[in-house]
Amino acid sequence: ADTQLKTLLVAIFVIVDALVLLILLWTIYVFCRRLKAKETGKENPPPGEVNEKGEGVRCEEEEEDAVVQEPGKITFAKDGGGFGLEELLKASAEGLGKGSFGSCYKAMVDDARMVVVKRLRGVGPVTKEEFLKHMRSLSAMEHPNLLPLLGYYYSSTEKLVISNYACNGNLFDRIHGKIADLSSKPYETGGGRRADRIPFSWSSRLQVAQGVAQAMEFLHLNMRSSVPHGNLKASNVLLDESDKPLVCDHGLVPLIPASLAVNRMVCYKSPEYQHNRSVSRKTDVWSYGCLLLELITGRVAATSTPGGVRGGELCHWVNRAVREEWTGEVFDAEFLVHKRATSGMIMLLKLALWCCEQSPEKRPEMEEVAREVERITAGETDAEDD
Numbered sequence: 469a470d471t472q473l474k475t476l477l478v479a480i481f482v483i484v485d486a487l488v489l490l491i492l493l494w495t496i497y498v499f500c501r502r503l504k505a506k507e508t509g510k511e512n513p514p515p516g517e518v519n520e521k522g523e524g525v526r527c528e529e530e531e532e533d534a535v536v537q538e539p540g541k542i543t544f545a546k547d548g549g550g551f552g553l554e555e556l557l558k559a560s561a562e563g564l565g566k567g568s569f570g571s572c573y574k575a576m577v578d579d580a581r582m583v584v585v586k587r588l589r590g591v592g593p594v595t596k597e598e599f600l601k602h603m604r605s606l607s608a609m610e611h612p613n614l615l616p617l618l619g620y621y622y623s624s625t626e627k628l629v630i631s632n633y634a635c636n637g638n639l640f641d642r643i644h645g646k647i648a649d650l651s652s653k654p655y656e657t658g659g660g661r662r663a664d665r666i667p668f669s670w671s672s673r674l675q676v677a678q679g680v681a682q683a684m685e686f687l688h689l690n691m692r693s694s695v696p697h698g699n700l701k702a703s704n705v706l707l708d709e710s711d712k713p714l715v716c717d718h719g720l721v722p723l724i725p726a727s728l729a730v731n732r733m734v735c736y737k738s739p740e741y742q743h744n745r746s747v748s749r750k751t752d753v754w755s756y757g758c759l760l761l762e763l764i765t766g767r768v769a770a771t772s773t774p775g776g777v778r779g780g781e782l783c784h785w786v787n788r789a790v791r792e793e794w795t796g797e798v799f800d801a802e803f804l805v806h807k808r809a810t811s812g813m814i815m816l817l818k819l820a821l822w823c824c825e826q827s828p829e830k831r832p833e834m835e836e837v838a839r840e841v842e843r844i845t846a847g848e849t850d851a852e853d854d
């Protein structure tokens with residue numbers, strides 16, 4: 469029995485030793501692979517793409533030179549500046565809302581200037597240098613219809629993005645009324661709209677459609693990222709004091725862990741992502757088409773619903789309406805004069821459906837879209853003048 473016990477103990481010892489050795493070898497192997505991947509820059513998939521595990525998206529607008537930020541100081545873009553982090557933190561702030569990637573606060577600085585601070589949550593997998601480089605390239609994007617970036621800040625516990633305050637709120641609220649009023653209603657047109665809501669005229673909607681198209685065209689011409697915006701929806705279009713649209717939250721795709729982005733960003737709700745896990749520049753075109761449908765129908769699109777609000781499959785619904793010849797009913801009654809749609813309204817509806825084609829190849833380029841919206845706007849203005 470003694471010999472048997474000894475043999476058993478030796479066997480256990482050998483097996484445990486072998487296991488430890490195997491674990492050690494596996495750890496060394498994984499470490500070496502990571503090191504190699506880092507050296508060749510292949511650790512993450514290409515920009516705008518998600519790997520099979522839903523991991524990592526690379527920051528594309530990287531420049532070679534290193535970007536440094538003075539500790540405890542905000543990095544200001546061209547028109548930013550004039551206040552420090554301490555002043556910003558001390559300023560009386562008012563919460564504007566919580567989004568998918570953090571919360572926004574309105575704060576008064578320099579005794580007169582209203583700025584918005586977005587506290588980003590869960591930024592990754594980018595490093596501090598990557599974050600700063602990316603924000604620097606975003607702050608260089610200047611267009612009359614893009615919300616200018618005033619500054620940004622990175623520390624291990626805090627990532628801030630600072631912009632001007634857009635006093636007329638966002639497009640979602642402008643079309644549908646405040647979210648709270650919609651929560652009990654489905655997405656029917658006008659559902660939950662407040663009686664004191666200022667009507668949103670056709671010409672104002674057209675102005676928004678045109679401004680957003682131009683901003684998106686600019687992003688597509690100037691950003692190398694495979695999906696330059698990635699999260700275009702009504703709540704990411706702000707309105708300034710003259711209702712001029714300002715597209716915001718562009719270029720965030722590389723800063724957000726894909727596992728989080730996949731559940732929250734509009735581009736990952738596109739048909740192509742649902743079918744074959746790919747997104748491209750044409751995904752932005754699809755998002756723009758969905759936004760147009762929301763503007764035209766006055767209904768909440770399933771792709772851009774904030775929490776607690778039910779949205780509809782607008783593209784499917786509008787296509788059915790056109791097929792079954794009840795197209796007239798898709799237009800938001802609020803802007804129809806004598807219950808009739810103008811030729812410009814029909815043209816914009818057709819453009820929206822073209823942008824929403826299931827197959828990305830069949831959709832127009834953003835440049836083509838912007839030209840078409842310009843043509844429609846010019847046509848409607850001429851008709852008004854006649």
Ligand SMILES: Nc1ncnc2c1ncn2[C@@H]1O[C@H](COP(=O)(O)OP(=O)(O)OP(=O)(O)O)[C@@H](O)[C@H]1O
Pocket residue numbers: 564565566567568569570571572584586615631632633634635637638699703704706717732774
């Ligand atoms: N510069 C700004 N001026 C005025 N309001 C703003 C500004 N930036 C954000 N907001 C408002 O603050 C609120 C929260 O914005 P945030 O971007 O965090 O979330 P969101 O756009 O609603 O959703 P998501 O994060 O999915 O894009 C929204 O109501 C938004 O309209």
